[in-house]
Amino acid sequence: MSIVLGIDPGLANTGWGVLESSSGRLKPIFYGCVITEAHEPMQQRIGCIASTLEQVIKRYDVTEASMEDIFFAKNASSAISVAKVIGAISYMLFINGIKLSLYTPLQIKSAIVGYGNADKRQVQEMARILLGMDKVPSPNHAADALSAAVTHTFFESTQSRLSLGM
Amino acid sequence: MSIVLGIDPGLANTGWGVLESSSGRLKPIFYGCVITEAHEPMQQRIGCIASTLEQVIKRYDVTEASMEDIFFAKNASSAISVAKVIGAISYMLFINGIKLSLYTPLQIKSAIVGYGNADKRQVQEMARILLGMDKVPSPNHAADALSAAVTHTFFESTQSRLSLGM
Numbered sequence: 001m002s003i004v005l006g007i008d009p010g011l012a013n014t015g016w017g018v019l020e021s022s023s024g025r026l027k028p029i030f031y032g033c034v035i036t037e038a039h040e041p042m043q044q045r046i047g048c049i050a051s052t053l054e055q056v057i058k059r060y061d062v063t064e065a066s067m068e069d070i071f072f073a074k075n076a077s078s079a080i081s082v083a084k085v086i087g088a089i090s091y092m093l094f095i096n097g098i099k100l101s102l103y104t105p106l107q108i109k110s111a112i113v114g115y116g117n118a119d120k121r122q123v124q125e126m127a128r129i130l131l132g133m134d135k136v137p138s139p140n141h142a143a144d145a146l147s148a149a150v151t152h153t154f155f156e157s158t159q160s161r162l163s164l165g166m
Numbered sequence: 167m168s169i170v171l172g173i174d175p176g177l178a179n180t181g182w183g184v185l186e187s188s189s190g191r192l193k194p195i196f197y198g199c200v201i202t203e204a205h206e207p208m209q210q211r212i213g214c215i216a217s218t219l220e221q222v223i224k225r226y227d228v229t230e231a232s233m234e235d236i237f238f239a240k241n242a243s244s245a246i247s248v249a250k251v252i253g254a255i256s257y258m259l260f261i262n263g264i265k266l267s268l269y270t271p272l273q274i275k276s277a278i279v280g281y282g283n284a285d286k287r288q289v290q291e292m293a294r295i296l297l298g299m300d301k302v303p304s305p306n307h308a309a310d311a312l313s314a315a316v317t318h319t320f321f322e323s324t325q326s327r328l329s330l331g332m
Contacts, residue, residue: 042268046253047260070246080236080249087212087253094213102208 002156003029003060005098006149007053007067007089008141011081012036014049014089015141018060019131021153028131029060031142042084049085050092057096065093066152068144069102103151111151123147168322169195169226171264172315173219173233173255174307177247178202180215180255181307184226185297187319194297195226197308208250215251216258223262231259232318234310235268269317277317289313 001022008015017031034052036045056062067089070082086102093100106116112126124136127147137143167188174181183197200218202211222228233255236248252268259266272282278292290302293313303309 043256043260043266046256050257051261071243076242076245077237079242079246083246083249084253084256087250087255088257089253090209090212090250091216091254091257094209095217100209 002063002153004149004152005053005057005060005062005065006145006147006152007065008144008148009049009067009070009082009085009089010141011042011045011049011085012038013139013141014053014085015139015143015145016053016056017137017142017146017149018056018062019146019149019153021156024157026131026150026153028133028137028146030056031137031146032056033139033141042081046084046088050088053089054092054096057093057098062098064152064156065089065098065100066148067100067102068108068148069104071104101152101155103148103155107155108147108151111154112147120144168229168319170315170318171219171223171226171228171231172311172313172318173231174310174314175215175233175236175248175251175255176307177208177211177215177251178204179305179307180219180251181305181309181311182219182222183303183308183312183315184222184228185312185315185319187322190323192297192316192319194299194303194312196222197303197312198222199305199307208247212250212254216254219255220258220262223259223264228264230318230322231255231264231266232314233266233268234274234314235270237270267318267321269314269321273321274313274317277320278313286310 006017014034018029020027034049109116109118124143128136172183180200184195186193200215275282275284278289290309294302
């Protein structure tokens with residue numbers, strides 16, 4: 001059994017979702033969103049996000065983490081903010097001994113919906129079904145975080161089947 | 167008296183330099199560079215950089231930190247790597263209660279050489295003179311880190327003179 005923390009990183013809103021994965025069964029545990037204020041200094045905002053997620057991993061005994069990575073974006077300054085948040089969370093997980101796996105948006109869409117051109121709402125709806133939830137979690141950042149966590153369980157199970165020669 | 171850690175962030179090479187600032191006098195204490203290997207996973211590399219700098223701040227009783235910020239770059243993927251390192255270091259400093267000030271390359275050049283079009287070698291040479299060192303520290307990343315630290319002491323002293331009405 002593994003307890004996976006999925007993260008949708010952002011300086012203003014960082015979504016998170018914890019799920020339990022056991023023999024292929026996925027069960028959502030809890031989810032939420034860390035919101036920081038634009039008037040706060042960057043270091044405080046990053047500190048707030050990573051400290052909150054540190055509480056989450058301790059509260060729910062998280063065993064591994066999964067996050068959507070960023071490569072390049074039309075809005076470079078926003079991409080750089082997101083990358084700073086990714087770096088801070090990576091380090092928080094590092095000092096807590098939790099391995100982080102990063103997935104591209106294409107990997108997440110392909111893993112959950114089956115093709116890389118799926119739109120965000122299709123991904124959220126399919127993740128809702130896979131997790132047996134009544135409705136798509138709100139806010140959207142939490143739903144996207146759970147999608148990252150689901151993606152990770154799929155990649156891990158493929159990995160273990162490959163290493164068992166199945 | 168303040169002990170300032172200057173940082174030149176990068177995923178492959180992160181330069182650092184510690185200086186003592188007392189009544190306008192600057193004294194270099196120690197400097198170095200953290201090197202990480204490209205074949206290591208990103209989380210390990212970031213963990214190595216921030217953990218090393220955590221040892222530095224503890225070893226030298228650092229009271230404040232200064233780093234060159236990144237905004238956008240021609241090479242977006244390299245900019246995103248640097249931003250991840252900045253985020254990880256920001257968070258490490260946050261949990262150790264050390265305030266980080268970020269400066270643009272223009273602010274650093276203007277503070278040290280007096281104009282924003284100065285090239286890197288002019289900045290390094292002027293920082294060497296200001297710190298009373300025999301030669302420019304090697305590697306260049308350590309020299310750039312010391313320049314960030316010197317810039318911070320200039321900004322802080324202007325700040326305190328302004329607040330004293332001088």
